[in-house]
Structure formats: C-alpha cells, structure tokens
Amino acid sequence: MIMNSSMLQLVFATNNQHKVDEMRTAIGNFIGIMGLKESGLNFEIPEPHNTLEKNALEKSRTVYVATGKNCFSEDTGLAVHFLNGEPGVRSARYAGPGSSAAANIDRLLRQMADSRNRDAEFRTVISLILEGNEFIFHGICPGSITRQPRGNAGFGYDPVFVPNGADKTFAEMSPEEKNIFSHRRKAADELVRFLQITHGKN
Ligand code: IMP
Numbered sequence: 576m577i578m579n580s581s582m583l584q585l586v587f588a589t590n591n592q593h594k595v596d597e598m599r600t601a602i603g604n605f606i607g608i609m610g611l612k613e614s615g616l617n618f619e620i621p622e623p624h625n626t627l628e629k630n631a632l633e634k635s636r637t638v639y640v641a642t643g644k645n646c647f648s649e650d651t652g653l654a655v656h657f658l659n660g661e662p663g664v665r666s667a668r669y670a671g672p673g674s675s676a677a678a679n680i681d682r683l684l685r686q687m688a689d690s691r692n693r694d695a696e697f698r699t700v701i702s703l704i705l706e707g708n709e710f711i712f713h714g715i716c717p718g719s720i721t722r723q724p725r726g727n728a729g730f731g732y733d734p735v736f737v738p739n740g741a742d743k744t745f746a747e748m749s750p751e752e753k754n755i756f757s758h759r760r761k762a763a764d765e766l767v768r769f770l771q772i773t774h775g776k777n
Pocket residue numbers: 591622649650651652653666667668676679697729730731732733745759
C-alpha cells in the first residue's frame with residue numbers, strides 16, 4: 576500500500592490477512608494500516624477472556640506495550656439465536672482448540688440441524704489505543720445461517736452466513752459486496768468517524 580507521510584498510521588493487532596484486507600477496503604485511504612507481520616512483529620496474541628470487548632482490549636494493549644505505537648485490534652464473534660448466543664466469543668475454537676473453519680462450520684450446522692430458527696448476527700468490537708488513550712467501537716451484522724456451506728470467498732463462517740437484505744452468503748460475495756453489509760465495516764465506520772473528528776480530517 577502506498578502511504579502518504581501525513582496519513583495517520585495504525586498497527587492492526589492481527590495476523591489474519593483477510594481482516595487486514597477487509598479493514599483497508601472499509602477504511603479506504605484515510606488511515607494507513609499495517610498488520611503485525613507487515614510491522615515486523617512476530618507474535619500470537621491470546622484471547623483468554625469471555626467477552627469480545629475484553630479480548631479486543633487485550634490484543635491492542637499487548638501491541639501497545641510491545642511497540643508504543645498507535646494501534647487497534649478487533650474481535651469478532653458469531654452469535655446464533657437458537658444456540659443462546661453461541662459460538663460467540665468461542666467462534667474461532669468452536670470445534671476445539673486450533674480447529675479449522677471447516678470443522679467449526681461442521682459443528683455449527685450439526686448443532687443447528689433441528690432448528691428452523693436460523694437467525695444469527697456477527698458482532699465486531701474494535702479497540703483503539705491512540706496516544707495512550709483507549710476507545711471502543713462496535714459493529715453488528717444481522718443475518719441467518721444456511722443449511723449447507725455456499726461459496727469460496729472470505730474466511731471463517733462466511734460460507735454459511737447470509738446477511739439480512741441479501742440472498743448470497745458472504746463467501747459468494749466480492750469483498751466490496753461483503754463490505755456493504757459487514758459488521759467489521761460498520762465498526763470501522765465508527766472508528767473513522769471518531770478519527771475524522773479527533774484528527775480534523777474529512
Ligand atoms: P477472531 O475475531 O479472530 O477471534 O474471530 C473469531 C472467529 O470468527 C474465527 O473463527 C473467525 O474465522 C470468525 N470470523 C471473524 N470474522 C468473520 C467474518 O467476517 N466472517 C466469517 N467468520 C468470521
């Protein structure tokens with residue numbers, strides 16, 4: 576990415592290149608974003624807590640303490656109504672520690688096999704640390720869980736999630752289409768609005 580020197584630069588506390596790409600699509604040219612690998616940082620950040628907020632904060636604090644740089648993190652969970660909000664904060668490891676996206680989807684579809692209620696939502700929390708101060712932003716995407724995976728794009732639960740107002744799963748959409756509906760984009764919009772105010776740019 577070409578960055579202009581007056582642009583605000585933030586380290587994005589993630590090793591997930593899909594998330595970096597989605598954030599760049601969501602945020603555009605207003606802020607320069609560097610993932611951990613691009614920043615030369617080589618560590619995995621744990622997600623030990625029982626809320627998205629606490630995990631997001633843990634990630635951004637870890638990077639801030641290590642680098643002293645302005646940074647943000649995000650934590651996302653899929654909340655399924657029939658499963659009382661599960662897998663939620665355990666979305667990444669729903670089928671067990673280190674489980675693949677395919678295994679998580681497989682478990683989800685089996686857990687929901689008897690359910691006609693397919694309602695679910697993605698929830699994203701962004702934690703920003705700017706000049707040592709902490710801020711939180713939220714984004715929600717309501718939708719439903721399909722009975723079979725569809726599509727090859729995206730990551731995680733994208734093949735089984737259809738956002739309200741669409742008839743395709745996220746995995747059947749281009750990045751730009753996913754961005755119209757995405758929880759991550761909505762949280763990113765909040766982040767950008769905040770930075771536009773605090774940094775006086777538009
Ligand atoms: P985390 O935010 O990296 O902890 O992600 C939690 C889990 O949700 C992981 O299994 C991700 O693959 C999944 N996930 C996060 N964001 C998305 C998304 O936008 N689409 C589909 N799955 C996602």
